Amino acid sequence: MTSPLDDKELRRSIRLLESILVKVLNTAAGPDVAATVERLQREFTALRRNGDSALRRKQLQATIETLPAEIISNVVRAFNLYFSLVNIAEESYGLRQRIRQAERGGHFWPGSFHDTLLNLKQSGVTADQLQVLLDELLYLPVMTAHPTESKRRTIKGALRNIFLTHEQLNDPQLKGYYRQEAMERLESQIHLLWKTDEVRAHGMSVADEIETGLSYFPGSLFQATALVYRNFERSLQNVYADAAEQVRIPNFLSYGSWIGGDRDGNPNVTPETTVLAVRLQARTILQEYVRRLDELRGQLSYSYGLCQPNADFMDSLAADRALLGPIVAQIEKLDLQEPYRHKLSLMKYRMSLNLARIEQALADNSPLTGGFDYSLNQFQADLAVIRTSLHSHGDAQIAGLELHDLIRLSQTFGYHLMQLDVRQESTRHSQAVAEILTAALGLDYEALDESDRLRLLSEAISAPGGLSYDAAVLSPAARETLQVFEVIARMRIELSPACFSRYVISMTHSASHILEVLLLAAQTGLAGRIGGRWYCSIGVSPLFETIDDLERVETVLNTLLDVPVYQDLLTASGLRQEVMLGYSDSCKDGGILASAWNLYRAQQRIIAISDQRGIKCRLFHGRGGTVGRGGGPTHEAILAQPPDSVRGQIKFTEQGEMLFYRYNNMETAVYELTMGITGLIKASVSLVQPAPADVIEYQTVMGELARIGEHGFRELTEQSDGFLDYFYEATPVSEFGLLNIGSRPSHRKTLDRSKGSVRAIAWVFAWSQSRQTFPAWYGIGSSLATWCAGRPERLQILQTMYRDWPFFRNLLSNVQMALSKSDLNIAKEYAGLCVNPDTGTRIHQLISGEFQRCVTWILDIVNAEQLLANNPELAASLSRREAYLGPLNYVQVNLLHRMRSAGAASPAAVNPWMQPLLRTINAIAAGMRNTG
Incomplete structure (x- = not known):
């Protein structure tokens, strides 16, 4: 039985923020806006209270119809701002709850490092076994830009300031004048936010997306990363006590990125863009090192005569002075009596030269010949020398503070910050390879079957020096594909071998697709054989996306791993075999049940194959922010993976708005990273203890449910007359392009309105906006009803599965969240936008009927x-948004009707209803806390 939710403190916070918002609206927007907001809320609440009566609905619609464009625009902005303030209140409340749990001691909050390590110890995991687990541990979130991120960076910064001031007000020690001053500052910050436009005036370029992704590091992630390690070290000491001294804590947290490397379907990502991304990443981390070295210099004010640095330190300082020559006199003149400041000033100078070089390369696109003069190894050695010297004169405690953090950050981020993945669609490689083989050997590659392709590719990869041909005969597309590999090779030398992670092949249908990439790599010196020895400086990750792709995983991987050349290259690389699984397209393809189950089974097959071959494998999960794209709480998602499949490492995409919700505030970033890492630790205990196997009966049931569910989903989305018309007319998908929220087109092929062409991001975003979140649940109700028909005992089986099987429990928990965000009464209003009313009614009834069954x-x-019912906090969060979210949907329907009625006679750019409409898209995304 779930205890009643006690959130009085949270509700007080929301009332406070709401009252300030009303005050700001009255002064900055005028009383008409505040009064209209209140009226729309009141009328929508009355509509719901009366069971969506036709009379109340007409009254609400009439109110909206009479509003001028300017008032509507401001009303929508008010709703949007309310959602942002509610999000801040909830985030702040969660932080305070965790702080209180930590203050009380015990396990801290469930999922904390302390709680997780204590449970491990109690289950019999020794310090030695923990070391085995930690040595394999790697938590690797990958930032991606292609989902529709609707918040501007300026807005994110303003929200961060409001969060910090709101946190101050939660301090019970803040009273009198100081509390009043904080209240006035909070009001000013909300007022400023109101005066800042949340809609972008111009479209986002890939460079903008790169800068946006990088902004999270100085804003929160640098400090959050240091705190995550510090918290883990403290928890390890508390739980394992003296035995903790035996445990070495490796770098178990790393970051990846697709921003500037993901070119699949995005013509705006060029080879030059990839160079820009890698260099901007390097600039970001070098700036942080310069800043931290300066701070450290200010802190370590030890003087000669009051401390005695050890000999190694003094030798290092002398070597620096000799290396820098005459300029050293100017740098060190203020620090001659303070040895550590002296050393750190020289280190900062050398790091600043590195930064200046990368700035120059960015400014004039010049090569960074010879890399950096101050290498990463030298930097880390200097930090280690300082630490050891501090220990030598009894100051280990000081060495364990900011210096320790900087050492950990240097080990985590190097000079590359994030490992960039490159992604491209398989046909681009096939085309380039076909052209190269024709130019070099006069062969018709496209005419060959799979076995002949594999044989030819193996021989071509083995060719010393690569194939010889006239590059001028290649098409522009083929030349660009090759240039990407040239960029990878050049940037690895220029900056760091760690600046790239994997080359991801989307739409991998056969083993030859992987060897094609390796042939292109061989042509640019990234792979091959010299003197009888293989070398490989690139890892390739096949991406299996559709239901058919997931079902052929076994065939493709076994065929690939049977190729001797690939075996040699994999061994030479020293890398794990990485396999990426696509959640978004598989769900759009066959529905949530077929997607979830085929992904689960694919993981089991991949791990079984890697075990049979004796190779290590890492799964890369292409998750989105919404349930329909694999989203949901990270901790639970990791625990829901097949037993003994995680094995210490997990890599997953962090997409769209989830970057903002998880990482905009440092305090929340620490929590989210901690929960992900502890989920990984728990799921990886199979490295040191036997893992309980899945119940075969459960797997059989899931297979049957997935088959039935897929049939129902395809029947709706592929066989129902008018379904695609309904999609384009009963959602705002056609208007997304006006919002300037992403560099990637919403469709793979321009003017192609097919289900296969529309991207999963736009697909999910559109249904979410119109409150029809059916991609996350359609097919489940009919599947369960069909499977249990006439067999009441089967319900008991499903109840047992929910209780005992993490996969099934996580699936139904996420589905409940998606169902709670659906509102089929509101969706009916969107259905009324259909050109053919019968089509709108018929498709809506199909979706509504399945909703009720689910x-x-x-x-x-x-x-x-x-x-x-088992997550009252989330239920309350969704409920408190509804009085604002519902009216927004009615406003959006009205604006869509006005925009579309005007048609070509009123171009979107000059239509007075366009700006209010774009604001509704932003606001509804904020209210539902998801875009794509």
């Missing part, structure tokens, strides 16, 4: 009276 069956399985 709710009924899931409540029976989880044995609850309402959705999210």
